[in-house]
Amino acid sequence: MSKAVIEVKGLHKIYEGAVPVKAVNGIDLVISEGEFTALKGPSGCGKTTLLNLLGGLDQPNSGSIIIDDTDITGLSDNELIDFRLHHIGFVFQAYNLIPVLSATENVSFIMLLQNRSKDERMERAHQLLEAVGLAGKEDKRPGELSGGQQQRVAVARALASKPKFVLADEPTANLDSESTSKLLEIMLQLNKQENMTFIFATHDNRVIAKAKRVVGISDGRIVSDTSK
Amino acid sequence: MIFKVAWRNIWRSRIRSIIVLSSIAIGIWAGLVIIGFSFGMNNERTSAAIGATLGHSQAHHRAFIEDPQPNAMLSEAIIKELETTLDAQNFVTGYAKRTVLQGMVASPKKTRATRIIGVNAEAERKVTTIPNYMVEGDFFESKTRKGVVISEKLAQKMGLSMRKKLVLTFQDHRGIIHKATFRVSGMYRTLNSAWDELNLYVQQDDIEKIVGGSLIHEVLISYDKSEDTEQKTKAIVSQIKEPTVITSWKENSPELGFADDMMGIMLVLVLGIIMLALLFGIINNMLMAVLERRRELGMLMAVGMNKRKVFLMILLETLMLGFVAGPTGIVLGDVTVRAMMRIGLDLSTKKDGLAELGVGSVIYPEIVPEYYLIIAIMVVTTALIAALFPAYKALKLNPVTAIRGN
Numbered sequence: 260m261s262k263a264v265i266e267v268k269g270l271h272k273i274y275e276g277a278v279p280v281k282a283v284n285g286i287d288l289v290i291s292e293g294e295f296t297a298l299k300g301p302s303g304c305g306k307t308t309l310l311n312l313l314g315g316l317d318q319p320n321s322g323s324i325i326i327d328d329t330d331i332t333g334l335s336d337n338e339l340i341d342f343r344l345h346h347i348g349f350v351f352q353a354y355n356l357i358p359v360l361s362a363t364e365n366v367s368f369i370m371l372l373q374n375r376s377k378d379e380r381m382e383r384a385h386q387l388l389e390a391v392g393l394a395g396k397e398d399k400r401p402g403e404l405s406g407g408q409q410q411r412v413a414v415a416r417a418l419a420s421k422p423k424f425v426l427a428d429e430p431t432a433n434l435d436s437e438s439t440s441k442l443l444e445i446m447l448q449l450n451k452q453e454n455m456t457f458i459f460a461t462h463d464n465r466v467i468a469k470a471k472r473v474v475g476i477s478d479g480r481i482v483s484d485t486s487k
Numbered sequence: 488m489i490f491k492v493a494w495r496n497i498w499r500s501r502i503r504s505i506i507v508l509s510s511i512a513i514g515i516w517a518g519l520v521i522i523g524f525s526f527g528m529n530n531e532r533t534s535a536a537i538g539a540t541l542g543h544s545q546a547h548h549r550a551f552i553e554d555p556q557p558n559a560m561l562s563e564a565i566i567k568e569l570e571t572t573l574d575a576q577n578f579v580t581g582y583a584k585r586t587v588l589q590g591m592v593a594s595p596k597k598t599r600a601t602r603i604i605g606v607n608a609e610a611e612r613k614v615t616t617i618p619n620y621m622v623e624g625d626f627f628e629s630k631t632r633k634g635v636v637i638s639e640k641l642a643q644k645m646g647l648s649m650r651k652k653l654v655l656t657f658q659d660h661r662g663i664i665h666k667a668t669f670r671v672s673g674m675y676r677t678l679n680s681a682w683d684e685l686n687l688y689v690q691q692d693d694i695e696k697i698v699g700g701s702l703i704h705e706v707l708i709s710y711d712k713s714e715d716t717e718q719k720t721k722a723i724v725s726q727i728k729e730p731t732v733i734t735s736w737k738e739n740s741p742e743l744g745f746a747d748d749m750m751g752i753m754l755v756l757v758l759g760i761i762m763l764a765l766l767f768g769i770i771n772n773m774l775m776a777v778l779e780r781r782r783e784l785g786m787l788m789a790v791g792m793n794k795r796k797v798f799l800m801i802l803l804e805t806l807m808l809g810f811v812a813g814p815t816g817i818v819l820g821d822v823t824v825r826a827m828m829r830i831g832l833d834l835s836t837k838k839d840g841l842a843e844l845g846v847g848s849v850i851y852p853e854i855v856p857e858y859y860l861i862i863a864i865m866v867v868t869t870a871l872i873a874a875l876f877p878a879y880k881a882l883k884l885n886p887v888t889a890i891r892g893n
């Protein structure tokens with residue numbers, strides 16, 4: 260059994276309001292290195308909330324999230340930003356890229372934030388863009404790329420920082436089926452080649468079909484967990 | 488790369504940025520033109536007053552300053568000493584000894600209080616520009632005995648014209664009252680109508696003959712240039728001892744000196760108001776820029792761009808606006824002022840109003856280098872202050888809500 264990258268215990272997240280919503284209601288979960296896992300469930304079941312908690316974008320009401328021996332629920336806002344920069348890769352549904360920067364620059368930018376050398380940035384950006392099938396499009400800005408190509412740049416960007424794992428919330432929601440399968444293919448390949456851990460939130464059956472582990476969620480709880 | 492991002496972000500909403508950039512540039516341009524003309528007008532007024540009436544500095548007996556009585560005069564010995572001192576200063580281009588008497592002027596129609604200035608026409612010509620202000624006759628060139636040069640304005644008020652007789656009444660240093668008839672041999676008009684109404688010129692020789700001796704109350708001193716008049720005056724003062732007192736033009740015309748000192752403050756105030764208007768323009772622009780990009784900024788914070796860098800990026804964008812527009816405005820302003828220095832601004836239709844202010848009808852602006860620096864500093868400061876609120880707003884974005892997009 261390979262090493263755990265995330266260990267979640269007794270996680271609760273309640274949105275206060277006229278009617279408090281228990282969006283995450285007692286979740287225990289271990290994600291191991293090299294997994295390709297999909298979180299599935301009906302709309303409003305709490306997938307995004309869980310992913311945001313795992314990514315340190317939001318704070319739970321109770322429970323612990325241990326990543327790399329650190330319980331991120333105990334980190335301050337500023338520590339969390341820094342933690343995200345060095346440990347977690349993100350692919351969002353949209354608005355992943357800086358519109359005024361080219362594909363290469365978008366991928367380099369995150370490495371710049373990590374203070375990596377220019378040579379390293381250029382080399383890795385080039386290599387990753389090639390890996391996501393965008394060789395020749397390095398100098399294009401997001402506006403000049405298709406939705407699927409933009410998501411592939413986002414995947415390259417997510418990997419550029421050498422994170423422990425990549426969180427992707429509905430990465431294919433805006434894509435046609437051809438782009439979706441291309442993106443999945445690329446992510447699977449990176450999962451194999453770089454042993455990169457991917458965690459998706461999705462209700463896209465094409466994604467679920469490709470996942471190696473599928474965690475079913477309903478009303479903020481895990482209701483199923485199957486590995487292939 | 489943060490520079491690159493900030494720079495490119497400026498050009499994302501091209502029209503909006505161009506509007507902000509132009510407003511900053513126009514604000515600076517206007518500031519420079521206002522400064523140029525204010526200095527031009529003020530300097531013209533000052534040098535006209537110095538030339539025509541004030542001199543760069545004046546020497547008097549202390550008693551004369553306290554109360555200008557005829558007996559508060561400078562003795563021959565004192566004048567000798569003063570002349571030696573003045574001759575030794577190479578910046579002194581000339582001096583004119585004058586008799587100054589308070590008296591009455593009477594025409595067949597009217598009688599008025601007046602100030603009689605007894606001059607040596609030759610010496611006076613070296614020191615003052617009064618001969619340039621003659622509208623009729625001349626400034627004692629013809630040496631007519633018992634001629635008097637009065638202002639056009641006084642002539643009107645007294646119903647006098649060229650060659651007409653008038654009677655001057657005054658007391659001499661011994662307290663004897665003299666009454667003498669003079670004939671109008673010239674008329675002048677300076678830019679200072681208050682001065683014109685009060686002062687008239689006669690020849691010292693005529694006064695000496697009437698009172699039977701030399702009578703000097705005032706020495707008008709002129710320098711090579713109008714710069715550093717305070718220091719030059721101080722240099723003379725340090726060589727002079729009581730009872731002689733040297734006063735600079737600023738002291739002799741407090742209202743002119745005050746205007747000179749106040750102008751700097753006024754101009755900084757005007758610039759401040761321009762900057763205040765720019766401040767709100769820039770804040771508005773940057774706030775829009777931040778709100779438009781809140782998803783992107785949220786994403787950047789989500790993937791690990793720390794608050795310091797986000798803050799810096801917004802700050803940089805705002806400063807860049809200033810760095811682009813600032814020099815543009817300064818160059819435009821400079822070109823305009825330089826062009827106007829050659830052409831001048833003809834305000835002849837408003838001539839009378841300007842004459843009241845002591846200014847000619849064509850105004851030439853001036854370049855005042857230190858204001859370029861002041862403006863540059865003000866623009867950068869304004870941009871910095873304007874950046875703070877939008878940058879703060881950017882920091883307050885919550886990545887989760889910003890990305891979700893509501």
Ligand SMILES: Nc1ncnc2c1ncn2[C@@H]1O[C@H](COP(=O)(O)OP(=O)(O)OP(=O)(O)O)[C@@H](O)[C@H]1O
Binds near residue numbers: 276306307
């Ligand atoms: N900021 C919030 N404030 C209040 N309630 C929220 C907030 N965010 C989410 N919720 C609620 O929490 C629950 C879980 O939402 P979440 O976005 O995690 O669902 P999801 O599984 O990602 O749904 P979807 O498949 O539609 O993306 C929902 O009932 C939602 O209405």
Ligand SMILES: [Mg+2]
Binds near residue numbers: 306307308428460
């Ligand atoms: Mg969701």
